[in-house]
Amino acid sequence: MLLCFVPSRMCAAGQWAAPPPSSAMSIPTSVLLQPEELNRLLQTPPAEKPLVEKPLVLQVGSRVLFAQAHIPRAEYAGPGMQDAGAQMLRNRVASLPRKTFIVIYCGCCPWNRCPNVGPAYKLLLDMGFTHVKVLYLADNFGADWVNKGFPVESAR
Amino acid sequence: MHAKAPRAASKTPRAAIALCNVFLVACLATSVTLATAQSAPPAQNLLNQQAPDFTRQELHGHALHLNAFRGKVVLLNFWATWCAPCQVEMPVFSAWQRQYGPQGFAIIGISMDDDAAAARKLVKRLKLDYPNALGDARLGLRYGGVLGLPLTFLIDRNGVVRARFQGETDVKVMEKQVRALLAER
Numbered sequence: 489m490l491l492c493f494v495p496s497r498m499c500a501a502g503q504w505a506a507p508p509p510s511s512a513m514s515i516p517t518s519v520l521l522q523p524e525e526l527n528r529l530l531q532t533p534p535a536e537k538p539l540v541e542k543p544l545v546l547q548v549g550s551r552v553l554f555a556q557a558h559i560p561r562a563e564y565a566g567p568g569m570q571d572a573g574a575q576m577l578r579n580r581v582a583s584l585p586r587k588t589f590i591v592i593y594c595g596c597c598p599w600n601r602c603p604n605v606g607p608a609y610k611l612l613l614d615m616g617f618t619h620v621k622v623l624y625l626a627d628n629f630g631a632d633w634v635n636k637g638f639p640v641e642s643a644r
Numbered sequence: 645m646h647a648k649a650p651r652a653a654s655k656t657p658r659a660a661i662a663l664c665n666v667f668l669v670a671c672l673a674t675s676v677t678l679a680t681a682q683s684a685p686p687a688q689n690l691l692n693q694q695a696p697d698f699t700r701q702e703l704h705g706h707a708l709h710l711n712a713f714r715g716k717v718v719l720l721n722f723w724a725t726w727c728a729p730c731q732v733e734m735p736v737f738s739a740w741q742r743q744y745g746p747q748g749f750a751i752i753g754i755s756m757d758d759d760a761a762a763a764r765k766l767v768k769r770l771k772l773d774y775p776n777a778l779g780d781a782r783l784g785l786r787y788g789g790v791l792g793l794p795l796t797f798l799i800d801r802n803g804v805v806r807a808r809f810q811g812e813t814d815v816k817v818m819e820k821q822v823r824a825l826l827a828e829r
Binding site: 550551552553555556557567569595596597598601603604627628629630631634642643 | 724726727728729756757758779780781784785789790791792793810811812
């Protein structure tokens with residue numbers, strides 16, 4: 489059976505059905521963090537707002553993209569969609585208190601096509617983390633973070 | 645109503661000034677924060693510049709040298725196995741290779757996967773009949789940062805980047821530009 493999830497012109501050709509939409513769409517909007525909000529959180533000096541907790545930022549997408557540019561002090565935690573990536577994420581957070589403020593992001597693809605953030609978010613919830621946010625990148629990390637002038641680092 | 649307004653105003657100057665001060669400090673803090681945030685340069689899009697040359701090993705072993713395609717219109721497509729929109733475009737590109745190849749059209753695919761085996765598997769499954777190689781961060785940065793997929797460049801017969809398509813793209817628009825570049829001599 490040929491299922492069609494993306495541009496109908498492709499399906500009309502009858503040659504190819506794209507992979508199904510990813511689970512990024514299943515993430516509740518209440519846990520989404522806009523790029524401006526995260527940047528503000530990360531930039532606020534501790535002296536200004538000593539009670540504001542800085543999040544642990546984890547990139548749960550592609551290593552090649554992470555190596556080119558990532559959010560300062562973010563850590564690479566493996567692609568959420570892959571078993572190896574899930575294991576890497578599990579190992580990274582295993583010993584953390586379940587109240588730790590964690591922000592995950594990917595930005596590999598347009599939000600509704602991202603295959604990584606959904607599984608990573610679910611894994612953290614399943615592990616009992618109670619303060620997890622997901623950075624909402626509508627198009628990708630380049631367009632929604634780098635090109636907006638927010639700070640980045642490259643992997644050394 | 646009019647009689648009460650001045651009294652209310654006369655009661656509040658200190659509070660109003662204090663509020664203004666808080667507001668000004670907040671604005672200042674915000675502007676400082678934003679100023680420090682503006683440190684990342686926007687990604688270069690390379691339009692109308694010479695396409696950065698590269699040599700990569702094809703997924704099936706042969707050397708792939710961009711400059712060897714000089715004289716042809718080249719569609720350079722960055723993709724990955726986990727990128728759904730990429731997998732919509734790639735079979736279309738394959739069809740274009742067959743259709744426009746005789747007019748001097750060539751496609752080069754660059755997988756941004758970490759793993760060549762997964763990329764090879766997809767190339768085989770999609771029956772792609774154009775060369776594909778594995779990319780890396782260095783190549784991505786030379787192309788202005790491949791920080792979202794799919795990303796496609798159209799390069800003219802002189803090796804100049806003439807178009808850049810990021811994200812889900814209307815392939816009809818892209819095809820129109822391919823035709824236009826093929827028509828240039």
